[in-house]
Amino acid sequence: xxxxxxxxxxxxxxxxxxxxxxxxxxxxxxxxxxxxxxxxxxxxxxxxxxxxxxxxxxxxxxxxxxxxxxxxxxxxxxxxxxxxxxxxxxxxxxxxxxxxxxxxxxxxxxxxxxxxxxxxxxxxxxxxxxxxxxxxxxxxxxxxxxxxxxxxxxxxxxxxxxxxxxxxxxxxxxxxxxxxxxxxxxxxxxxxxxxxxxxxxxxxxxxxx
Numbered sequence: 111x112x113x114x115x116x117x118x119x120x121x122x123x124x125x126x127x128x129x130x131x132x133x134x135x136x137x138x139x140x141x142x143x144x145x146x147x148x149x150x151x152x153x154x155x156x157x158x159x160x161x162x163x164x165x166x167x168x169x170x171x172x173x174x175x176x177x178x179x180x181x182x183x184x185x186x187x188x189x190x191x192x193x194x195x196x197x198x199x200x201x202x203x204x205x206x207x208x209x210x211x212x213x214x215x216x217x218x219x220x221x222x223x224x225x226x227x228x229x230x231x232x233x234x235x236x237x238x239x240x241x242x243x244x245x246x247x248x249x250x251x252x253x254x255x256x257x258x259x260x261x262x263x264x265x266x267x268x269x270x271x272x273x274x275x276x277x278x279x280x281x282x283x284x285x286x287x288x289x290x291x292x293x294x295x296x297x298x299x300x301x302x303x304x305x306x307x308x309x310x311x312x313x314x315x316x317x318x319x
Contacts, residue, residue, distance in 0.1 A: 166187060267297070
């Protein structure tokens with residue numbers, strides 16, 4: 111897949127269905143880099159991830175499996191069923207205990223579970239404003255008091271027109287203005303499977319009081 115592929119044009123007004131994301135797994139989606147995202151490895155190394163963990167939009171499971179290998183109780187969810195099958199296969203091959211479920215991240219309140227940490231690698235930026243608000247409402251129902259949401263998304267510092275919508279720091283602060291504490295928003299990078307192999311990103315740490 112090249113960076114000129116029209117499926118990579120995910121502007122702010124474009125909605126992609128679960129079927130659209132599932133179709134990417136007929137090949138290798140640009141967000142799959144053959145291992146965990148370095149930003150989340152660094153967070154794990156720094157001790158920023160605690161307790162029971164949800165990987166929202168887990169794809170083929172590399173971030174969740176990295177945490178499972180470190181002994182975390184991890185659940186990964188994704189709307190793309192092919193991604194979940196791949197993640198389950200990797201867990202079995204590596205002998206890791208991680209739970210993977212096909213689930214819509216816009217329906218987190220129906221998951222019926224509670225977590226201490228939610229990680230989000232390149233999910234937040236796929237939502238338009240209305241769905242973004244719905245997603246955050248769902249996050250509030252599954253994070254325990256004091257729970258932490260760790261999110262890495264495309265940044266407005268990323269040049270070019272391809273790829274998902276660029277997100278500003280102000281957008282992040284506005285999205286989490288009600289009932290959340292933003293601990294930090296830092297410059298980061300996302301590994302991608304096209305172009306230079308990296309994209310400029312924001313890494314946000316947000317907690318529930």
